[in-house]
Amino acid sequence: MTHPAHTPASLPATRSKTTLPAAGTTGRARRARVEAMAVRPLRDGRYAVETDGEGETYVVDLDATTCTCPDHEVRGARCKHLRRVALEVTARLVPPPGRRTAVCAVCGGRTFVPVATRGPSLCARHARRPGHRVVDRETGDRLLVVAATGARADRVETDEGRLVADYPSNADYGRHEPVFEAVYVDAVERDGPVRAYAFPASRLRSPRTADAESRPNPRADAGARTTPA
Structure with a gap:
């Protein structure tokens, strides 16, 4: 779950002089x-x-x-x-050529992104790509990511005319977080109508961490529905 203070920003560009271990070199x-x-x-x-x-x-x-x-x-x-x-x-102390240092919108950790990237950034741990299987923290439902919008939850509007960040079920997640669109795996497996729903990044967790966290709240609202996938 994100901390509201972890807003996207670049880390300080200046660094103090440092040394590295000799490692037996000459x-x-x-x-x-x-x-x-x-x-x-x-x-x-x-x-x-x-x-x-x-x-x-x-x-x-x-x-x-x-x-x-x-x-x-x-x-x-x-x-x-x-x-x-x-x-x-x-050693990932500085970004490689063509990338810049940014702050992950979920955990506040340092990450490297392409120089031209705009909007909120995510570290490797919290980034999701189309095809990734995830779990909804609020309901425990299995989902399949279909799109990364790159836009903030307080700027993405659903087909209901509401911002993703304004849904009560998203109150505990950062309004500045990027939004992902995902479909419910059960709907895909039933071969029935499939709709995409919008979620703040930190509401979606990896299935590998699902068992390590608290049990989901079955009364939580579903994600915010977007245009049908």
């Missing part, structure tokens, strides 16, 4: 780890690397495998700055 590979550096993603997909001992800031392009430092430009070496950026991307 030479440039070791310096890339043990020397204090701050890696900051730039809007164009490159990275600014601020060093401690040198007191300089260099620009690294991972895709082009280049760095503006003398070690790379003069000697053509795979310098410590290139290595450090690659290490931090691999």
